[in-house]
Amino acid sequence: MSLIDQLLTSKKVVVCVGTGGVGKTTLSATLGVRAAQMGLKALVLTIDPAKRLATSLGIVGWSGEEEVVRVPDQEFKGELFAAIVNSKKVFDRFIRRTAVSEEMAEKLLNNALYKQLSTKLSGSQEFTALERLYTFAKSQDYDVVILDTPPAQHAVDFLSAPHKLYQLFDESVIKWFASSSTGGGPFTKILNQATQKVFLTLERLTGSAFVGELGHFFSALKSWQKILQERTSGVHKLLTSSECSFVLVTSFDEAKIREGVGLHRELKRRGYFLGAMIVNRAFPVWLPSEVAVSEKFEHYEALLDYYEKLKRYYSKREEAYRWLEAQAQSVKVIRIPDFDQEVFTLGALVTLADLLGDLHVSN
Amino acid sequence: MSKVHEDQRITFVTGKGGVGKSTLAAAIALKLSMESESPALLVELGDSSYFEVLFEAGGIGYRPRSMRGNLDFALWSPENCLQDYVLHFLKIEKVVDLFFKNPVMKALINVAPGLAEVTLLGKATSGIRGVGSDLPYRHIVIDSPSTGHALALLRAPKALSEVFRIGPMGRESRRIHEVLIDSSKCSYVIVALPQELPRVETLELFHQIREEFGVVPKVYCNKILSPPLSESELEGILQTQTKGGISHFAKYLLDQLKREREHIDIMKAEVGWVGEVPLVLDSEPWKLIETLGEYVEPH
Structure with missing residues (x-):
């Protein structure tokens, strides 16, 4: 054979x-x-x-x-x-x-960033x-x-892709933006001073509209974190089996x-x-x-x-x-x-x- | 504001994977660097350099490295470009350090939709727009990714500017897109092969770039079999030689020439001018690039 x-x-x-x-x-x-x-x-x-x-x-x-x-x-x-x-x-x-709900799905699918760029994510x-x-x-x-x-x-891009996507769901990124997008600036309370400074710098560089939209994007993604984590490890198990x-x-x-x-x-x-x-x-x-x-x-x-x-x-x-x-x-x-x-x-x-x-x- | 380089020109070289984009981009850059008074910069995008392997030359990184005469090479990653931009904007190195050492920021650069693309094109157009660190070149040749990825790259500024109509992100993206659609500043080169798949992909890409950016791309057909005999001379040989290896060889050359000619003619009929570049059998890299340079007409 x-x-x-x-x-x-x-x-x-x-x-x-x-x-x-x-x-x-x-x-x-x-x-x-x-x-x-x-x-x-x-x-x-x-x-x-x-x-x-x-x-x-x-x-x-x-x-x-x-x-x-x-x-x-x-x-x-x-x-x-x-x-x-x-x-x-x-x-x-x-x-x-x-x-988790129809509403969550719609929220993400209608996010401007997701719509424009989901295929290129x-x-x-x-x-x-x-x-x-x-x-x-x-x-x-x-x-x-x-x-x-x-x-x-x-x-090699193919191999690093799951990791990159996983980074998207990295808890710190989501936390960061999810808290910032709730309005009223409560994020200032949970972020340390250095991160706060970085955040304000990003806002200055890109504008509040960009940061705001990113925040919506990441907070909408938040509920998929667990399922994606499970799927990623399932795929990994299959590929290494x-x-x-x-x-x-x-x-x-x-x-x-x-x-x-x-x-x-x-x-x-x-x-x-x-x-x-x-x-x-x-x-x-x-x-x-x-x-x-x-x-x-x-x-x-x-x-x-x-x-x-x-x-x-x-x-x-x-x-x-x-x-x-x-x-x-x-x-x-x-x-x-x-x-x-x-x-x-x-x-x-x-x-x-x-x-x-x-x-x-x-x- | 940095120095504005009004007369700077950017050339994006793209095409299907495996057609010889990088070597042709190098040939174009070399030719431009020899024609113009001021130097040309050949740029690779990403984290690893193909030219380091090809020329067995180390040290191709973000800072331009002189490779030959007026020609410099560089390798741009989104992270380097963003760092450069942020430093220019904030002026304080300490804050920039803080910004890039932040783990959240690091992850964000990798995953924020469109950010990497806009950052790379922001750097590419920075000389023309007069932002960021000085880019003192007459010509910038960008060894771009293959078809689909190149389109994703070029489309990103417009997409982001539509999402963010106000604010710095939208403004910068819009300005980058304005440079991309200006035929006095940007040229697009598509490299093809005289084969079906690359031909089909090239023609599709040609129309997409022309429609979306309003600039007519230049098409080069690469690796055309170029024996020192014409079709009729080969036909003459085949009339007397009917057996053995040499007649098989002559027959193959003749069939291949005809097949390749068909593909080139189809492309010409659809796009007008097509540059014909022969299959160069030299394996020494600079020799190869010099020879290819004889067949490109950058402007």
Whole structure:
């Protein structure tokens, strides 16, 4: 059994992480296809798929209400499902479902800051992705759930997001603002002198309207603190459990590979299990290994020269790969070639999935 | 008030992840620094520097570091920028220290919606607006986040100014947005690849920036395969060479050239001018950036 097959059959949750532009969404879908090929009932949760890929998965034209779709035209031993996580919808729904009262929910949903910026709230996209992952994993409806993580500048952002969001509910911030927004300045009583000074400085810098609105925002959030805390620890438990594996996707750019190694350490530090590193577009299938000719022809030199240049370019990457392999230690590194066509159709995903199923990594 | 740099220009470089934004931003900055009399500043946003890795050069931080000739590099985090602004505003270092050492304030910078974005753009536009510490550059090139994050960044000042119509926060946000929509002060560069996904994302972003900021972005198509042979020369080779590695190679090049040309033509038809940047096979970073510089036309 290949490494990927082992992962898919032994885990209930697979989280694909990596920086933007490395093909994370495509590989997440491919893992889903592979799982279905092996007879599993698999769900791929994706954030922002390209239109053609979304069409192949049957999740295009999706009206905004989150829906799990059975991927059309499939002929797998198992079954493949897909869904897009709509951050704003999920967050709003989470607020409504967990509110102590209708009134509290409305108060927050109508807060000017929340309305303008809830989708951009630090960590909200990451939170909603994990929230959906948690719900689907707990539902036991699928053998395996594969999560494609939100696009990020740095892959590590995904890991720090829950903490950032948790900071939002940090008791001191809420206390600070909740007390300040009740009017009449009672906050002066409970705050020490230094914090008072800081508060007045912030007010001077940003204006009382800003501070006031922030106060409303945080006090409206206050009642969600407990439920969010519970959910955050539930997600953490799931991600660190033996049921979950991370898969790191990287591309063959030296800086990206370095970042991948950094992420590997970070995952380890946080107690997450990294099942595999996938290097996407690692080597070109289209670059022949042998170009000897019996007879020279017109433009032969120019063509050969360009061939040599490309070959050197890719062999440089080979060095970076060896370095990655040395750094990865016990984690297996899988290389996927650069195909001469972009992968959009279910057929292309199946080809890629076949390849993943064939890749036996020697220890 | 600090010195106002009336003729300063800001260039935001964005695009889909993995298209080569950072290296192209460096190429644009290098070219601008060589053209203009006064120096150019290349800025990365966030907490870690890609250029430190690329150039194997330490010390890229908030204070500009001279990298080459007239070109300086800097790395701006929201916290640094806010600190700079607050110091300028309060003038008393002790109070600023108190402000930033306060744990509540630290958490707030991270989580208050829009604050990080407005702070970064506040710094970027500070030279033009004459606030904060002096930013004595003719050109500021900002290696911006990828598409969605870049839009969130650029939209934040307007969003905040709509929430807070009165008070300093609203006023500053409005002024920042006014700079962003002024085509004599700001340019937007979108980097694409001759492939479907980056092309689609580029065109969407192009329309969004044009509509929301009233400035026509410049589009560059990066990493175009550039063999020293034309399509017809490759076709000629394929007529005599039908077997073996070399004919496969020639066939691939020909197919790829055609595919890439299609993507470039679609982009051109929709946005007008598209800068064509070849796939540069040099791996030495400065050499790579100099070569890329030959293909960019900043203004």
